[in-house]
Structure formats: C-alpha cells, structure tokens
Amino acid sequence: MSEAIYLCASSALLDSGSAVAFEVRYSAQPLRAFAVRYQGKVYAYLNRCSHVPMEMDYQPNQFFDLTGHWLMCATHGAMYSPQTGQCRMGPCRSSLVKIEITEVNHQVHWHTSALIESTTHHDRPT
Numbered sequence: 001m002s003e004a005i006y007l008c009a010s011s012a013l014l015d016s017g018s019a020v021a022f023e024v025r026y027s028a029q030p031l032r033a034f035a036v037r038y039q040g041k042v043y044a045y046l047n048r049c050s051h052v053p054m055e056m057d058y059q060p061n062q063f064f065d066l067t068g069h070w071l072m073c074a075t076h077g078a079m080y081s082p083q084t085g086q087c088r089m090g091p092c093r094s095s096l097v098k099i100e101i102t103e104v105n106h107q108v109h110w111h112t113s114a115l116i117e118s119t120t121h122h123d124r125p126t
C-alpha cells in the first residue's frame with residue numbers, strides 16, 4: 001500500500017534549481033533519491049544512473065545541466081528528461097526510476113510503492 005511521506009515545502013524547489021535529496025529503500029537496499037522542479041511541476045527519481053549504478057549529481061543536489069532542461073549524470077554525461085526520466089543522450093541504457101510525488105497546499109510529499117519504501121518502514125521499535 002502506498003504511503004505519502006512529507007519531503008519539503010514547495011518553496012524549497014525552484015524551477016531548474018537545486019534538488020531536495022531523500023533516502024529510500026529500493027528492493028530492500030538503502031538508496032538516495034532526489035526531487036526537482038521543472039516548468040512548475042515537481043518530479044522525483046532514484047539518484048542512480050542507468051549507465052552504471054552510480055549517484056548522478058556533480059555537486060550535492062545539482063542535477064540540471066547548464067541549460068536547465070536536462071538532468072545530467074556527472075560521471076559520463078548521460079542526459080535524462082526531467083519530466084519522464086527517459087534517457088535522451090549519452091551512455092544511459094534506460095530511464096531513471098521514477099518516484100511518485102504530490103504537491104498540495106505548498107507541501108511536497110513522495111509516495112512509496114511496491115519497490116520503493118520509506119527507510120523507516122522496517123525499523124524495529126526501540
């Protein structure tokens with residue numbers, strides 16, 4: 001069952017600006033993810049290039065190329081569509097893994113799915 005998890009205030013995400021990072025579990029592995037705003041809408045993906053499974057940001061939370069229209073992997077320059085995560089240019093092999101996002105009342109939430117869970121989901125009670 002999907003769960004909505006608070007990520008940030010809407011004002012933290014500017015068009016083609018810095019990302020907001022968050023942690024998820026993907027197929028039971030801890031991984032980083034990121035959300036960006038592009039042309040007014042928020043999108044989120046696992047921070048994992050489809051070329052080699054490495055994190056993509058060239059500086060912390062910087063994913064957009066100089067044009068502000070593509071998400072770029074710093075390692076070998078793969079370019080992805082911010083709206084779909086699809087590979088557009090470079091050595092990428094497939095799409096980024098997308099994470100569902102909702103933005104309501106100036107708040108951004110990400111949504112868990114069958115493969116993508118909250119990092120606190122399996123934590124044992126203390």
Ligand code: FES
Pocket residue numbers: 049050051052053054073074075076077078090091092
């Ligand atoms: S690891 Fe991302 S382009 Fe090669």
